[in-house]
Structure formats: C-alpha cells, structure tokens
Amino acid sequence: MKFERAAVIGAGAMGSGIAQVLSQAGLEVVLKDVKDEFVERGLKNIKRMYDSRVKKEVLTQAEADYLFGQIRGATSYDEIGEPDIVIEAALEEIDVKLDIFKTLDLVCPARTILATNTSALSISEIAAVTKRPEKVIGMHFFNPAQTMKLVEVIPGVKTSDETVNHAMNLSRDLMRKIPIKVKECPGFLVNRLLFPYMNEALFALQEGADPQQIDQMLVDFGLPMGPFTLFDMTGIDICTHVVNFLYGEYGARFQPSPLLDKMVKANCLGQKTGKGFYLHEQGEVPKKGEAKKVNPQLQEFIKEANAEAKTPRSSRKVDAYRIMLPMFNEALYALQEEVVVPADVDVGMEWGCGIKRGLLTLAEEKGLDWCLTEMLTYHRELGERFRPSWYLKKLVRAGINDFSQLEPEPVGVR
Ligand SMILES: NC(=O)c1ccc[n+]([C@@H]2O[C@H](COP(=O)([O-])OP(=O)(O)OC[C@H]3O[C@@H](n4cnc5c(N)ncnc54)[C@H](O)[C@@H]3O)[C@@H](O)[C@H]2O)c1
The missing domain is CATH 1.10.1040.50 (N-(1-d-carboxylethyl)-l-norvaline Dehydrogenase; domain 2)
Known part of the structure; x- marks a missing residue:
C-alpha cells in the first residue's frame, strides 16, 4: 500500500506532533479539530517544530516551508478528502472516539485505514462501530510524538494482518519510528x-x-x-x-x-x-x-x-531492584499472555521509557532464579504486588535464563 495522504483528527499536543511526522514522512496531511482556533494552535505548534528543525540544521528553510505547506487545517469532515490513513488523536473519552469513528467510516473511502492513538481505550470496541473492523488499529505514539521513537501497533480482535503490516511499515519506513506489535490489553505494553x-x-x-x-x-x-x-x-x-x-x-x-x-x-x-x-x-x-x-x-x-491503612513494610532497606522487580514481573505476565515477543519488551522499554540496558537483559544478568527468589521474599513480606507470574516460575524450573532461547529471531521491526 502506498501512503500519500493522511488525516489527523484532533490538533492538540499529540495530533500536531503526529501531523508533523506524517508531513515530514512525505504525506499530504489534513489536520482536523472542532474549532478554527484549535486548528490554528495545532498549526502554530507544527510551525514551531519545523522552525526548530531548521535551527538545528536538520532541514533547510525551503524544505521546512514545503513540508509545512503539505499540512492543511480543517474543521469539517467534508474537507478531509480521500486519505489512505486517518490517525485519531482527539479526547480520551470513549463516546467521543466512537462518534468520530462512526463518521470516519461514512466519509472515508473503503480502503482507508482508521487508526486511534488512544492511551487506554479498547481498539476492538472502537472498531466495532465501523463496517471495516479489519481496517481499524491502535497506533500508540508517545509524547512528544515528533521526537519519541516508539509506536505500539495494536490490532483489535478483527484487525487484519494486512492492516497490521501497513501500520508497521508506515511507522518504520516512512515515519522513521520504532514500531512494536502489541496484543490489545489494558495499558498495552x-x-x-x-x-x-x-x-x-x-x-x-x-x-x-x-x-x-x-x-x-x-x-x-x-x-x-x-x-x-x-x-x-x-x-x-x-x-x-x-x-x-x-x-x-x-x-x-x-x-x-x-x-x-x-x-x-x-x-x-x-x-x-x-x-x-x-x-x-x-x-x-x-x-x-x-x-x-x-x-x-x-x-x-x-x-x-x-x-x-496499615501497609506491610519490608525488613530490608529499599534498593533499585525492589522498585524494578514489579516492572519485570509484569513483563513476564505480558509474555505469558503473548502480548509481545520477548525481544520487544526490551525495545518497548528502551524507546518508550529510556531503559537502555534492556529490562529482560537486566533480569538475565541477575539470573531469573534470583529474580524469582526475590519476588517470593517480597511476596511474603509485602503481599500481592509481588506475586510472581507462573511464567517466571516455569522458566526457572526449566533452567532457562536467556530470553533469546525462547525467541531466537527478534520479531519487533526496527
Ligand atoms: N498526551 C500524551 O502524553 C498522550 C500520549 C499518548 C496518547 N495520548 C492520547 O492521544 C489523544 C490526544 O491526547 P492529547 O494529549 O493530544 O490531548 P489534547 O487535549 O492536547 O488534544 C485533544 C484535541 O482533540 C480535539 N478534539 C476533541 N474532540 C474532537 C472531535 N470530536 N473531533 C476533532 N477533534 C477533537 C480538542 O479540541 C483538542 O485540540 C488522547 O486519546 C490521549 O489519550 C496522549
């Protein structure tokens, strides 16, 4: 699929960042909000982003002017044309998003992919109000969208593999982001x-x-x-x-x-x-x-x-591992549910949170058996926050201490 035209719904912090990245990726973009003043504010934001790229000598003034000129503001759906993809970044309220997707389904050509940048709402629920659930997908950008590299690509239950591939390719090849495929679950990865x-x-x-x-x-x-x-x-x-x-x-x-x-x-x-x-x-x-x-x-x-409320206390002095272990354990819960492949845990936590050494890599360095023993000790002292996932126990029982043994080829697309 060739991406030439896009629309972004919502010209706020995320929508304006996404529109900027799409235009820099070579697409014509329509940026839609509900009022002229919101569209203007979004466009101003984008202009500022381009100005800073010129200042940093990433782009020449002529290039920045051209790319900025590829973005058109709109307040009506009549003006969004025939986009190849729409990325919605409006309010995080389910009724608002359901209304937007019902309308997009009516006004966009049948081939248009409809993506949402929701932080937490259900992709499948949003897809269900359209007649094209196979073309509806989550594309979760991080703030600020114009600089943060990670995109969580989240298929709903009916999203086709083809749509997933298109969203991955657009993010990686054109937008120069680092996409990872994440199964729909609360909080994504x-x-x-x-x-x-x-x-x-x-x-x-x-x-x-x-x-x-x-x-x-x-x-x-x-x-x-x-x-x-x-x-x-x-x-x-x-x-x-x-x-x-x-x-x-x-x-x-x-x-x-x-x-x-x-x-x-x-x-x-x-x-x-x-x-x-x-x-x-x-x-x-x-x-x-x-x-x-x-x-x-x-x-x-x-x-x-x-x-x-009397909260239990640990007998041990707080160290970094005490704070990190619940994150690691949740990664194991996510792996046990096949939310991502192991390699993408490290990619996601590096590019979404800046954990450069890799979360699973850190656990491998300490040893998974060590992590389990620590989890069990804290579980006895502090309760359910430290209940170890059965997947961690399974790996330790199997004597596995290397996540690459589980997934030799990283599936996450760089
Ligand atoms: N801010 C973040 O850190 C972040 C990160 C990832 C994802 N998100 C998600 O991105 C979305 C947007 O977040 P934001 O921080 O940019 O919010 P924001 O408040 O900055 O912008 C939202 C914009 O949407 C517009 N809007 C509201 N209803 C609309 C409608 N029906 N049609 C068109 N535009 C409409 C508003 O006028 C506003 O300009 C939310 O779903 C949010 O959960 C936010």
Whole structure:
C-alpha cells in the first residue's frame, strides 16, 4: 500500500506532533479539530517544530516551508478528502472516539485505514462501530510524538494482518519510528509495565524512603529519570487515573498507594500546579542534575496515608531492584499472555521509557532464579504486588535464563 495522504483528527499536543511526522514522512496531511482556533494552535505548534528543525540544521528553510505547506487545517469532515490513513488523536473519552469513528467510516473511502492513538481505550470496541473492523488499529505514539521513537501497533480482535503490516511499515519506513506489535490489553505494553514500578516507589516512600534518594538510585541504575520526577512531569492526576484503571483491570498487583489520592485532593499535581513530589517554579521543566526541593507537604500525606491503612513494610532497606522487580514481573505476565515477543519488551522499554540496558537483559544478568527468589521474599513480606507470574516460575524450573532461547529471531521491526 502506498501512503500519500493522511488525516489527523484532533490538533492538540499529540495530533500536531503526529501531523508533523506524517508531513515530514512525505504525506499530504489534513489536520482536523472542532474549532478554527484549535486548528490554528495545532498549526502554530507544527510551525514551531519545523522552525526548530531548521535551527538545528536538520532541514533547510525551503524544505521546512514545503513540508509545512503539505499540512492543511480543517474543521469539517467534508474537507478531509480521500486519505489512505486517518490517525485519531482527539479526547480520551470513549463516546467521543466512537462518534468520530462512526463518521470516519461514512466519509472515508473503503480502503482507508482508521487508526486511534488512544492511551487506554479498547481498539476492538472502537472498531466495532465501523463496517471495516479489519481496517481499524491502535497506533500508540508517545509524547512528544515528533521526537519519541516508539509506536505500539495494536490490532483489535478483527484487525487484519494486512492492516497490521501497513501500520508497521508506515511507522518504520516512512515515519522513521520504532514500531512494536502489541496484543490489545489494558495499558498495552509500556504503561502496563511502567505503573507497577511507579506504584512501588510510592510504597517505598510510605516506608520512609527519601524521594530524592530513590530518584537518584534509579538514575544510577540506568533510567533517564527517577519515578518521582516522572510523576511530576506526567501529572499526578493522570498517573492516578492510569493506575486506578489498571487496578480495575488486573486487580491486586496494581493496588494503588493511597498517597496518590491525597496529592490529587491537595492539588499537588506536579509541574503543572507548581508542586508535586517536588516544588517547581510554575511550568518550569527541571534541568538534568538540578537540585530539587521536596514538597514539604509530602510528610503530612505520608503520615495520613500510613494512619489510614496499615501497609506491610519490608525488613530490608529499599534498593533499585525492589522498585524494578514489579516492572519485570509484569513483563513476564505480558509474555505469558503473548502480548509481545520477548525481544520487544526490551525495545518497548528502551524507546518508550529510556531503559537502555534492556529490562529482560537486566533480569538475565541477575539470573531469573534470583529474580524469582526475590519476588517470593517480597511476596511474603509485602503481599500481592509481588506475586510472581507462573511464567517466571516455569522458566526457572526449566533452567532457562536467556530470553533469546525462547525467541531466537527478534520479531519487533526496527
Ligand atoms: N498526551 C500524551 O502524553 C498522550 C500520549 C499518548 C496518547 N495520548 C492520547 O492521544 C489523544 C490526544 O491526547 P492529547 O494529549 O493530544 O490531548 P489534547 O487535549 O492536547 O488534544 C485533544 C484535541 O482533540 C480535539 N478534539 C476533541 N474532540 C474532537 C472531535 N470530536 N473531533 C476533532 N477533534 C477533537 C480538542 O479540541 C483538542 O485540540 C488522547 O486519546 C490521549 O489519550 C496522549
């Protein structure tokens, strides 16, 4: 399939980034939102992205002008033409997305692939309101879409292999991204693995650990930033929503720390409100290595959380492995459900979260039997968050310590 024309629905943070990447990939793009002012804001954003590419000498001014000129704003479906693919990046509300897909199904040619950039909604449910579920797919970009390389390509139950291949090829060959195929499940791959880790950092805090020390510990371990810096950047309200959603879907091992609700109620949402785990000058992005001030309210939240519910404590000093093990264990749950092939766990966590050494590779270095013993010890002390997956037990019993033995050829397309 040749991709020449695309439409993007929603001209917000993600939609404008995706439209920029599509235009730089050589496609004509229609960027649609509900009001002129939103379209204008999206186009302005894209112009800024192109200006910065000129400044960095990635593109000449003439090239940037040409590529920017390939994007047209629209507020009506009459203006979206005959796209080869539509990528929807509107509000994360199921009714909004169902309406959009019903309309797209009516106005687009039968050959058009309809993709959604949803973070968590069901691809299969969205596909079911169209007469072409085989051509509906999830393409989950990461923020900012114009720079983050990873795309999770998520087929719904009726999506055809052909559509999957087209979405993979478009992402890899034209958009120059790194796509991985992920079976539809709550949180897909990256968020599903990230949140048990984020949550465990909160429980460590409740046991008296210091947020700066935990952040530093994880940076020393090889992550681009620690969990509390990430909480503050992402927004504690958004993280609370995600972890509650995953808890609802997967149960006990995602039980959220009560600290989150306390922080949301106190409007300590991270950078956007000037205080979260740290204090921030309003809107300022922390610079690497910059000394941070811990929010003095944090101790009060911890005290209240601990007084309300007695959470078990570990007899051991918190280390990086305690925080990382729930992420690793969730990867094993995902592998046991065949959500991805093993090689794509490392690809996803590298390009989605910056874990350069590879999550499964790190576990192999320590030994899977070591990981299992640790999980069982923490499970006895701290409960269900550390229940090891049966897949981990199976691998250890089989004496397997090398994931490449399970999947000799990486299937993830680079
Ligand atoms: N922001 C992130 O980090 C991130 C990452 C991955 C995926 N996503 C997902 O991408 C989508 C967009 O997120 P965002 O952060 O860009 O949101 P945003 O609020 O910045 O932008 C959403 C845009 O959609 C527009 N919109 C709303 N209803 C519409 C409709 N019916 N038709 C056309 N446009 C409509 C809004 O006017 C707004 O401009 C969501 O589904 C979100 O879950 C977000």
